[in-house]
Amino acid sequence: DAGVIQSPRHEVTEMGQEVTLRCKPISGHDYLFWYRQTMMRGLELLIYFNNNVPIDDSGMPEDRFSAKMPNASFSTLKIQPSEPRDSAVYFCASRDNRENTEAFFGQGTRLTVV
Amino acid sequence: AQSVTQLDSQVPVFEEAPVELRCNYSSSVSVYLFWYVQYPNQGLQLLLKYLSGSTLVKGINGFEAEFNKSQTSFHLRKPSVHISDTAEYFCAVSDRPYSGYSTLTFGKGTMLLVSP
Numbered sequence: 001d002a003g004v005i006q007s008p009r010h011e012v013t014e015m016g017q018e019v020t021l022r023c024k025p026i027s028g029h030d031y032l033f034w035y036r037q038t039m040m041r042g043l044e045l046l047i048y049f050n051n052n053v054p055i056d057d058s059g060m061p062e063d064r065f066s067a068k069m070p071n072a073s074f075s076t077l078k079i080q081p082s083e084p085r086d087s088a089v090y091f092c093a094s095r096d097n098r099e100n101t102e103a104f105f106g107q108g109t110r111l112t113v114v
Numbered sequence: 115a116q117s118v119t120q121l122d123s124q125v126p127v128f129e130e131a132p133v134e135l136r137c138n139y140s141s142s143v144s145v146y147l148f149w150y151v152q153y154p155n156q157g158l159q160l161l162l163k164y165l166s167g168s169t170l171v172k173g174i175n176g177f178e179a180e181f182n183k184s185q186t187s188f189h190l191r192k193p194s195v196h197i198s199d200t201a202e203y204f205c206a207v208s209d210r211p212y213s214g215y216s217t218l219t220f221g222k223g224t225m226l227l228v229s230p
Contacts, residue, residue: 004157033217042222043204056217091157102148103218105157 004106006092012112018080021109024073025094033093033103034067034077043091049075082113116141116207118221126227129197135190135224137205147188148206148218149179158204164188175199200228 005024013019025032033048047057052069060067064083069075079086089110093103121136139145146165150158162173169181179190188205202225206218 043220045217045219048217093158102160102163105150105159107155107157 004092004094004104006090006106006109008109009107010110010112012114013082015083015113016081017113018078019082019086019111019113021077021090021092021111023075023077023092023106025075025092026096026104027073028096029094029104030097031095031103032069032075033095034075035091035093035105037089037091037108038087046077079111082111084113087112116145116209116219118205118207118219120203120205120221120224122224123222124225124227126229127195129228129230130194132193133191133195133199133226135203135205135226137188137190137221139186139188139205139207141186141207141209143209146208147179147181148208149173149177149188149190150204150206150220151175152202152204152223154201161190161203195226195228197228197230199226201226 004026007022031050034046035043036046037043044059046059047067048055049069065079067077089108091105091108093105095103117140119138127133148163149161151161152158161177162171162179164171164181172178177190177192179188181188202223204223205221208218
């Protein structure tokens with residue numbers, strides 16, 4: 001398996017524009033997580049899904065952020081409208097449902113909002 | 115609620131020297147502890163985990179960590195580092211077995227800088 005695949009790797013956009021980040025989890029994994037990494041706050045869990053259903057979105061910073069998982073092999077994180085303070089590295093991770101297995105992380109999307 | 119404190123944001127060390135990266139946690143329930151490593155421009159990779167049993171846990175690349183319940187610590191150690199160990203290291207805690215609806219709370223990371 002190629003691991004968790006995120007696209008794009010880098011995104012530069014202007015304030016006010018819509019941004020969509022994409023994630024393909026490892027095949028067969030039931031859980032998908034979106035994290036945000038910043039210098040100030042470190043790694044924060046934004047939202048996670050189980051079997052394509054959002055379980056906990058309490059980490060989503062505000063209504064400008066939304067996430068979907070239309071099927072088991074694809075998820076998106078959308079920011080609309082984007083703001084400079086959204087600049088961060090966004091990671092997607094997936095895990096299967098067996099006990100004591102770890103999450104596998106993608107390489108991240110570095111988002112810069114100017 | 116849980117939290118993780120990594121006491122050092124940066125640790126410089128010479129090649130072949132020993133290193134310890136410190137991690138303290140707080141939790142009101144049983145904890146499960148992890149160390150992840152992030153190489154430049156890469157995602158996070160699991161180094162080791164403590165779920166139960168022996169408090170000394172061995173991981174990949176020669177790293178080990180010791181769970182100390184009384185001091186609420188889970189420090190990461192390596193007796194002799196290599197240049198290739200230069201990376202950011204994250205300590206994380208979960209309040210339930212790593213399955214089901216468990217999620218991780220991460221520390222802010224420690225950058226390990228190994229120089230010749």
